Amino acid sequence: xxxxxxxxxxxxxxxxxxxxxxxxxxxxxxxxxxxxxxxxxxxxxxxxxxxxxxxxxxxxxxxxxxxxxxxxxxxxxxxxxxxxxxxxxxxxxxxxxxxxxxxxxxxxxxxxxxxxxxxxxxxxxxxxxxxxxxxxxxxxxxxxxxx
Amino acid sequence: xxxxxxxxxxxxxxxxxxxxxxxxxxxxxxxxxxxxxxxxxxxxxxxxxxxxxxxxxxxxxxxxxxxxxxxxxxxxxxxxxxxxxxxxxxxxxxxxxxxxxxxxxxxxxxxxxxxxxxxxxxxxxxxxxxxxxxxxxxxxxxx
Numbered sequence: 001x002x003x004x005x006x007x008x009x010x011x012x013x014x015x016x017x018x019x020x021x022x023x024x025x026x027x028x029x030x031x032x033x034x035x036x037x038x039x040x041x042x043x044x045x046x047x048x049x050x051x052x053x054x055x056x057x058x059x060x061x062x063x064x065x066x067x068x069x070x071x072x073x074x075x076x077x078x079x080x081x082x083x084x085x086x087x088x089x090x091x092x093x094x095x096x097x098x099x100x101x102x103x104x105x106x107x108x109x110x111x112x113x114x115x116x117x118x119x120x121x122x123x124x125x126x127x128x129x130x131x132x133x134x135x136x137x138x139x140x141x142x143x144x145x146x147x
Numbered sequence: 148x149x150x151x152x153x154x155x156x157x158x159x160x161x162x163x164x165x166x167x168x169x170x171x172x173x174x175x176x177x178x179x180x181x182x183x184x185x186x187x188x189x190x191x192x193x194x195x196x197x198x199x200x201x202x203x204x205x206x207x208x209x210x211x212x213x214x215x216x217x218x219x220x221x222x223x224x225x226x227x228x229x230x231x232x233x234x235x236x237x238x239x240x241x242x243x244x245x246x247x248x249x250x251x252x253x254x255x256x257x258x259x260x261x262x263x264x265x266x267x268x269x270x271x272x273x274x275x276x277x278x279x280x281x282x283x284x285x286x287x288x289x290x
Contacts (some may be wrong), residue, residue, distance in 0.1 A: 009175045012231040019276055030268060031272075033274050034268045034269070034271070035268065035271055035272040037273050052268050052272075056268065057266075077269050109248075109252050112252070112256060113252075113255050113256060113259050113266070114259075114273060115261035115268075116256040117257075117259040117260070117262070117263050117264065117266045118258045118263075119260070120260050120261070120263055121260055123256070123260050124180070125174075125177055125178045125181045126181065127176055128182055128253075129178075129181040129182040130179070130255055132183070132252075133182075
């Protein structure tokens with residue numbers, strides 16, 4: 001059972017309330033595909049991923065980024081039940097999508113960097129620590145149903 | 148690994164810091180201890196409280212080493228050779244942890260909070276690759 005202090009919950013909801021899910025999601029997914037190009041292996045049908053510019057401008061990347069981050073919003077709403085929240089998605093990523101769970105950790109770290117660039121000094125060390133904890137737990141919940 | 152473009156971006160980015168490098172070193176360490184408490188096990192002899200002079204001083208050392216590496220991107224192995232020995236034989240920081248992922252992540256967050264939009268995806272990629280290359284060199288002599 002994960003324990004969240006009142007301060008951690010504040011740091012999470014406070015940041016999330018100021019996030020533009022569509023922009024941030026698109027940014028995070030684009031950076032994943034740029035910084036860790038091997039992750040492109042999961043997106044063969046996304047069209048042009050040939051350069052950072054192409055990736056950033058790719059409408060499928062934007063749309064999917066939004067989808068992914070919207071799902072992340074579920075974690076924020078269900079901090080006390082991440083396992084339950086991601087149970088079905090975990091099965092999906094294992095059985096249909098065949099995604100190595102290591103990729104969840106990579107995306108989590110990228111999301112933290114995107115938040116840092118966006119919030120500047122407001123993204124304090126305490127804030128980062130809380131968000132690293134959250135992305136780590138989400139990654140863990142997504143990996144849980146793998147077999 | 149590091150393309151000519153990556154090297155250019157890294158040097159440009161480091162150049163943009165305008166003297167804040169030392170502060171960034173201490174901040175990156177502080178963030179690392181906060182986000183990844185097990186990393187503190189390597190510093191039992193340090194005062195790890197906020198504003199600790201030991202953290203500031205160590206941050207300066209780390210940043211100086213990175214700055215030196217950035218001046219010698221074409222020959223990282225040689226530039227970091229002493230540090231490589233130190234980490235392998237004396238410090239013996241656990242290699243996976245030492246894949247510097249934690250320090251790299253925290254350094255990048257420290258850079259991103261300062262550079263905002265200038266911490267573009269291309270710069271992000273170059274810095275990530277650079278830290279990965281530094282980690283490889285430092286781990287070269289482990290066994």
